[in-house]
Amino acid sequence: MKIKKETLDFIVEACRNTYPNEFIGLLRAKNNVITEVLVIPGSTFEQSRSTLKEYMVPLDPTIVGSIHSHPGPPIPSKADLNFFARHGKIHIIVGINEIRAFDRHGNQVPLEIIK
Numbered sequence: 001m002k003i004k005k006e007t008l009d010f011i012v013e014a015c016r017n018t019y020p021n022e023f024i025g026l027l028r029a030k031n032n033v034i035t036e037v038l039v040i041p042g043s044t045f046e047q048s049r050s051t052l053k054e055y056m057v058p059l060d061p062t063i064v065g066s067i068h069s070h071p072g073p074p075i076p077s078k079a080d081l082n083f084f085a086r087h088g089k090i091h092i093i094v095g096i097n098e099i100r101a102f103d104r105h106g107n108q109v110p111l112e113i114i115k
Helices: 005-018 078-086
Strands: 002-004 024-030 033-038 063-069 090-094 099-102 112-114
Touching: 002 005, 005 033, 005 063, 005 090, 005 099, 005 112, 033 063, 063 078, 078 090
Parallel strands: 002 033, 002 112, 063 090
Antiparallel strands: 024 033, 024 063, 090 099
């Protein structure tokens, strides 16, 4: 999967602005390129977890996955894996010093940054 640099820049800035709380959003893609982050109304950004109101997620075929941050390394938790299985095919975790992408099963996948 690919992601636009400006979208990744937005993600990093949103994570910085919520730190030490976690950030969460959904990813929209066009032609297999992630172009937008959708922040769901009612989302909560807390120190040990972030949540979104699933009933507020629109029925939108352009939603391909999620983004959230961790205050430490970008390693999916059991709760993350459960969430991944319900919300698309690619999931980005932003850690303190690293960004990683995962499939719905928690396997790390490549993420290409494009202009």
